[in-house]
Amino acid sequence: MDPMQHYRLCTVTYGMAPSPFLAVRVLKQLAIDYEAKYPLAARVLARDTYVDDIPTGCNSVGEHMKLKDQLILLIDEGNFKLRKWSSNSWSFLKSIPKEDCLHGHASIEDNVKILGIPWNPGRDELLVNTPMIATKQAFSKRALLSDLSKVFDPLGFVAPTTVLLKLIFQECWFSAISWDDPIPETLRRRWQAIVKELPLLSHCRISRYIAASSPHIELSGFADASTQAYGAVIYSRVLTTNGYRSRLVAAKT
Known part of the structure; x- marks a missing residue:
């Protein structure tokens, strides 16, 4: 396995709750109630749930599978069902019923959206979603x-x-x-x-995975300003077997 590989899963939850925000509260309570029985799933559910998405990941296929099984059982305790699974691991997706996967078992090269951000699982890259803006409207x-x-x-x-x-x-x-x-x-x-x-x-293609299996990880921030604007950016700097590797984390202007 590539030592820099990180297996990513994304699931969308649907259940009996009347709204996604109430569903989140129910999921958080499930994580508290069943923490001892499903420790991996409870931690992910409490930490990584956002509205009706659970974007999370693991460092190995084995851990990936174990987390999947615990998530399904934990969610089932509240009569919820996990659907629209997506992952950058083909073997992982094949372990899930086709009808519960976002793109079935067709490919991991099809782009999906993670909280509105396009992601290509096969290349494990985030993309920029640029809208088509009309140029002949009234300019005000x-x-x-x-x-x-x-x-x-x-x-x-x-x-x-x-x-x-x-x-x-x-x-x-x-x-x-x-x-x-x-x-x-x-x-x-x-x-x-x-x-x-x-x-x-x-x-533009941006690597999603910004960390590594190495414990030597740094976050470096830079900022500058002028009379017109200001900007700030954060990079991750990771020590690998081939030297240091930098990845863009976030920027703001």
């Missing part, structure tokens, strides 16, 4: 803010690009125009030029 502050909010990037993978859009929006405020008035022509051309190239970001 309201329209610009609407376009900017369509770029869903909670981890800041494309922060160097979105900060350019934020700077244009900032200049609109300095122009003292109302929400629905046309923005200055110079700003409109700059906005259109960036939006036109946004689809190119879909080619």
Whole structure:
């Protein structure tokens, strides 16, 4: 097994609760009530549940299988059923009924979404979801803010690009125009030029796994600011048998 491999699973829960938020409370209570009986599953359920997703992972296929079995039994204690399983381990997916897998037993190369972020299990990479933004609409502050909010990037993978859009929006405020008035022509051309190239970001690939089996893991943070903007970024730095390896963790502008 590749020493840098980390087996990832993602499940979606569905049950008898009237809302996902109430379901989370029920799942948390299940983790407390059955911690002694299902210790692995209880820890994951308490730590990794987000709304109706359980994004978590293991360092070996054997641990992966054991966690899966405990999760199924623990969830069943509350009359819930785990569905839409996805993983970067083919042997793991084959151990689950086809109808309970997100893409059946077709492939692990099909992209899935983890809390809204595209993920390719086969390559174990996160992708950038760039929306198609119309360039012929009325250009106003309201329209610009609407376009900017369509770029869903909670981890800041494309922060160097979105900060350019934020700077244009900032200049609109300095122009003292109302929400629905046309923005200055110079700003409109700059906005259109960036939006036109946004689809190119879909080619970006970010490694999901940022740690390693080695205990030598560092988090390095950098920040800078100017009169126009500020930014911060965090990288993981891991000691491997081939030297140090760095991975992007998150960024903010």
